[in-house]
Amino acid sequence: xxxxxxxxxxxxxxxxxxxxxxxxxxxxxxxxxxxxxxxxxxxxxxxxxxxxxxxxxxxxxxxxxxxxxxxxxxxxxxxxxxxxxxxxxxxxxxxxxxxxxxxxxxxxxxxxxxxxxxxxxxxxxxxxxxxxxxxxxxxxxxxxxxxxxxxxxxxxxxxxxxxxxxxxxxxxxxxxxxxxxxxxxxxxxxxxxxxxxxxxxxxxxxxxxxxxxxxxxxxxxxxxxxxxxxxxxxxxxxx
Amino acid sequence: xxxxxxxxxxxxxxxxxxxxxxxxxxxxxxxxxxxxxxxxxxxxxxxxxxxxxxxxxxxxxxxxxxxxxxxxxxxxxxxxxxxxxxxxxxxxxxxxxxxx
Numbered sequence: 001x002x003x004x005x006x007x008x009x010x011x012x013x014x015x016x017x018x019x020x021x022x023x024x025x026x027x028x029x030x031x032x033x034x035x036x037x038x039x040x041x042x043x044x045x046x047x048x049x050x051x052x053x054x055x056x057x058x059x060x061x062x063x064x065x066x067x068x069x070x071x072x073x074x075x076x077x078x079x080x081x082x083x084x085x086x087x088x089x090x091x092x093x094x095x096x097x098x099x100x101x102x103x104x105x106x107x108x109x110x111x112x113x114x115x116x117x118x119x120x121x122x123x124x125x126x127x128x129x130x131x132x133x134x135x136x137x138x139x140x141x142x143x144x145x146x147x148x149x150x151x152x153x154x155x156x157x158x159x160x161x162x163x164x165x166x167x168x169x170x171x172x173x174x175x176x177x178x179x180x181x182x183x184x185x186x187x188x189x190x191x192x193x194x195x196x197x198x199x200x201x202x203x204x205x206x207x208x209x210x211x212x213x214x215x216x217x218x219x220x221x222x223x224x225x226x227x228x229x230x231x232x233x234x235x236x237x238x239x
Numbered sequence: 240x241x242x243x244x245x246x247x248x249x250x251x252x253x254x255x256x257x258x259x260x261x262x263x264x265x266x267x268x269x270x271x272x273x274x275x276x277x278x279x280x281x282x283x284x285x286x287x288x289x290x291x292x293x294x295x296x297x298x299x300x301x302x303x304x305x306x307x308x309x310x311x312x313x314x315x316x317x318x319x320x321x322x323x324x325x326x327x328x329x330x331x332x333x334x335x336x337x338x339x
Contacts, residue, residue: 029324054245061253071252079248085255092259097287099263100270101280107268114264121260123291130284174331178303181295182310182327184288189315191285200282201289208290212297220297224290225283232282233275 011137013106015113015144019136023145026128030146031153033179036172037065038157043166045158048075052162059158063120063151066091066218094222098126105129105138114140120147123221124180131187197235204228299331301339306331 038059045055062068067088074080074087099118106114117140125147132142160166208224215223270276296304310327317323 026320029320050245051242054242054249057246058249058252061249062256063253064256067252067256079244081248081251084248084252088252088255089259092256095256095259096263096266097280097283099260099265100267100276101263101283103264103267103270104272104277104280111265115261118261118264119257127284127288127291170335171332174299174302174306174335175328178295178299178306178331179324179328181292181299181303182307182324182331183320184295185292185307185311185327186314186320186323187288188292188311189318191288200286204286204289205293208293209297212294217294217298220294221287221290224293225287228286228289229279229283232286233279 013108013138013140015109015140017141019132019139019141020145021141022132022136022139023125023128023142024148025145026132026142027125027146027149029179029183030124030150031156033175033183034150034153035157035160036179037176038154038159039161039166040157040173040176041065041068041154042158042161044072046161048072052159055162056155056159059155060151062088063122063154064088064092065154070218091218094123095121097222098123102126102129102143105133106140106143109140117144117147120144120151122147122150124183125150127184127187131190135190199235200228200232202228203231302331302334305334305339 041059042055045058050058058068062071070087070091071084074084098121102114102118102121121143125143128146129143132139132146136142204224204227206224207227208220211217211223212220267280292307296307299306306327309330310323313326314320314323
């Protein structure tokens with residue numbers, strides 16, 4: 001399969017204000033979805049008896065829904081720090097792959113620009129940045145710009161749980177759970193236009209399905225995507 | 240639970256998560272551009288898109304699947320993200336309300 005992001009970018013990597021604006025605007029829907037998800041997370045922290053400052057700091061520094069949800073499930077006295085760290089490493093191991101891929105796009109940029117930007121790296125901002133790099137060339141400004149509404153939504157939602165007398169309801173849960181998936185789904189048609197065969201994507205889907213069903217949903221993206229990529233490697237000769 | 244203890248744990252987990260985010264980028268500096276690992280990484284994104292969506296649809300249940308499919312079809316027809324997201328969310332909400 002040929003996906004546009006599979007080719008080496010024709011442009012030199014850059015970090016531009018135009019890319020930043022483009023990413024910021026494109027990711028605005030995440031203010032809503034991450035805001036709703038952050039709100040649900042904040043309400044959970046509140047129910048656990050965690051103070052507002054700690055909850056906001058948690059969402060700001062850890063900034064990972066899966067890691068935060070899993071460590072929440074381990075909350076006990078005394079706090080099982082080592083187990084929590086291992087859980088964070090396991091659930092966030094996909095970021096190693098994403099970071100390594102970003103090096104291919106932005107390796108020419110100074111680390112002082114990239115390393116702070118990576119603090120806000122999220123699944124969706126990485127996926128969006130890859131899609132944008134296909135269309136406009138690799139621009140780390142886009143990565144930063146698209147990351148900001150996601151982070152503001154997530155941390156702001158957590159804060160809102162303490163500031164407003166709210167309770168989690170069905171539309172809120174749905175928005176939090178589904179909007180990120182729907183947003184990434186909207187990127188598929190542009191990727192499909194250049195697809196050479198459906199087999200890698202089918203492999204990814206089936207492997208992700210099996211992993212989510214029989215192993216652990218948090219590993220489905222990494223393992224499913226990895227299996228599909230292996231099939232891509234077998235059928236491609238132009239990389 | 241002591242405030243400082245909680246603060247310490249949050250900082251440790253924060254550093255761990257940042258190390259995962261920056262680690263791949265830093266380690267990849269030693270990777271050859273024409274190697275197998277580099278090729279794997281170049282081919283990975285589209286496949287990860289699909290795996291991400293499948294995982295999201297599963298965790299969202301039938302309502303999530305309906306919403307995602309409607310968003311995908313709307314995007315293919317209109318090429319407007321806001322229309323796709325609006326239609327997808329409305330469909331998911333409707334599916335959820337009818338008990339899917």
